[in-house]
Amino acid sequence: MYNFDMIIDRHNTHSIKWDSIKENACPPDTLAMGTADMDFEVCSAVAEALARRAAGHRIYGYSTKLKGCDEAVCDWMKKRHGWEPRPEWILNTPGVVCALKMIIQCFTCPDDGILITRPVYYPFMRSIEGNGRRIVNSPLLRDGSHYDVDFDDFEEKIRRNGVTMFLLCNPHNPVGRVWTADELRRMGEICARHHVLIVTDEIHCDFTFAPHRFVPFLVANPHLENEVVVCTAPSKTFNLPGLKYSNIFVPSREKRKKLLDHLERCGITTCNLFGYIACKAAYTRGASWFDGVLKYLKRNSDFFRESMARELPMMVVSELQGTYLAWVDFSVLGLSDKQLYEFMIYDAHVRLDDGIMFGPEGSGFQRFNLGCPRSVIGESVTRIKRAADARGLI
Ligand SMILES: Cc1ncc(COP(=O)(O)O)c(C=O)c1O
Known part of the structure; x- marks a missing residue:
């Protein structure tokens, strides 16, 4: 059985997603929810096959x-x-x-x-x-x-x-x-x-x-x-x-x-x-591991949508038919793309992917990576809500 709720510390593991927090001088407690990999351990079939080859035949x-x-x-x-x-x-x-x-x-x-x-x-x-x-x-x-x-x-x-x-x-x-x-x-x-x-x-x-x-x-x-x-x-x-x-x-x-x-x-x-x-x-x-991941992601997606509807109802969350990447319109905050980036990092301490990277059509948007323990999603929404309240943005 896999426990996808488990938080695994990925700092200092050469992770682009997590180690770029420090490299970019973001606040140290920033949650990394950008780059599209998942914060879950791989299936045992893969881990064991790699370990067997790495240790069993050292050439x-x-x-x-x-x-x-x-x-x-x-x-x-x-x-x-x-x-x-x-x-x-x-x-x-x-x-x-x-x-x-x-x-x-x-x-x-x-x-x-x-x-x-x-x-x-x-x-x-x-x-x-x-x-x-x-x-x-x-x-x-x-x-x-x-x-x-x-x-x-x-x-x-x-x-x-x-x-x-x-x-x-x-x-x-x-x-x-x-x-x-x-x-x-x-x-x-x-x-x-x-x-x-x-x-x-x-x-x-x-x-x-x-x-x-x-x-x-x-x-x-x-x-x-x-x-x-x-x-x-x-x-x-x-x-x-x-x-x-x-x-x-x-x-x-x-x-x-x-x-x-x-x-x-x-x-x-x-x-x-x-x-x-x-x-x-x-x-x-790896099929049964993946089926477990997919089920977990579906619940993450529902949880994210519900949390956003409750805490930040004026943001438009795009319908997630596929991928584990949620696309959210924050333009109602009235911030420029640079200001939105700075708000997420320095006010909310959440690192997402800036919508503008995906073309001018993404201006005002942020992309959330939902491939993480559900508690991290909850914490990120809470932080954004708290920061927006504190700044009087909503
Ligand atoms: C649509 C799409 N293509 C390709 C990639 C990356 O592929 P690779 O790591 O194999 O270069 C990503 C990663 O996020 C992606 O979303």
């Missing part, structure tokens, strides 16, 4: 991929999501963000337009601009706590801006939408009509809350197999991002060869031995 030489690793990943996709990819479609990179950059370099040309739907995971923007490509944004339409794709604008932006690639985030970080089969089909149709390559980042695929169900892009659009690259990783589901391991599915043989050659040119030829070991252990023996 960490150049390593080949574990036999059965890709099959375990595919088996998970089939059982959990009804998608049947082939093991040979998988290429490995040290992370999905690395893969996005490689894919952009490999399949687009300098100055090409790449479509995104902001607000969206900020490395999408950095990956596009950092590689000399143009961001073409079709902003999501917001209706209170719910977001939709503006399909007319989506097609118009593709048509007018020399777009050759679309970066899809499903489930969507930070707005929490799980795109439906119908929405995915509409995206697919438009992209196919304009010969746009679809790169779908499905790293949050396992985090959805009933009645919402994750639909893999290629389940909704099986005929587009040759026009899609799917990015996944065990790192979100099983809380392993420090192991830097991701599974990138490229069904088209031609595109796979092209990407493999590009990875080779960039020196990305093998992955970390411990990444392989953890990936296989997690996908073969």
Whole structure:
């Protein structure tokens, strides 16, 4: 049995989330609720497999991929999501963000337009601009706590801006939408009509809350197999991002060869031995741990919504269909983005992710990471309420 209520001190463990508190001179008791990893111990299957290899055979030489690793990943996709990819479609990179950059370099040309739907995971923007490509944004339409794709604008932006690639985030970080089969089909149709390559980042695929169900892009659009690259990783589901391991599915043989050659040119030829070991252990023996995590997160999400409604009812909490990241509109406080950041850190002692990082559409918002013991969520809401009262903001 796992105890997700247990608070584990992550200070001084090289955690970006917790150790950046000190590095950024935040008050020492600041609660870290930003960076998207979870404050839960990993499943025993993973911990034991890593410990067994680390201590049992103390040579960490150049390593080949574990036999059965890709099959375990595919088996998970089939059982959990009804998608049947082939093991040979998988290429490995040290992370999905690395893969996005490689894919952009490999399949687009300098100055090409790449479509995104902001607000969206900020490395999408950095990956596009950092590689000399143009961001073409079709902003999501917001209706209170719910977001939709503006399909007319989506097609118009593709048509007018020399777009050759679309970066899809499903489930969507930070707005929490799980795109439906119908929405995915509409995206697919438009992209196919304009010969746009679809790169779908499905790293949050396992985090959805009933009645919402994750639909893999290629389940909704099986005929587009040759026009899609799917990015996944065990790192979100099983809380392993420090192991830097991701599974990138490229069904088209031609595109796979092209990407493999590009990875080779960039020196990305093998992955970390411990990444392989953890990936296989997690996908073969981590299911019941993950089911427990998902149940706990659902209760965290309900608890957060109830606490916000009680303590800070004027803030709009977006509907969390998927991911463990809650997207909250604080614009009613009337603070600039810099003032909002400073209020959260220096008044409330809570470190969240600033909405503005996800694009100008995120101005006035903050993103809460709910992958933590429930008491931390309660404490963060209490602190924000107390600080807002003290400042006379509400
Ligand atoms: C949508 C999305 N893609 C990718 C990542 C990070 O992937 P990786 O750590 O494998 O680079 C995150 C992490 O928060 C994410 O939210």
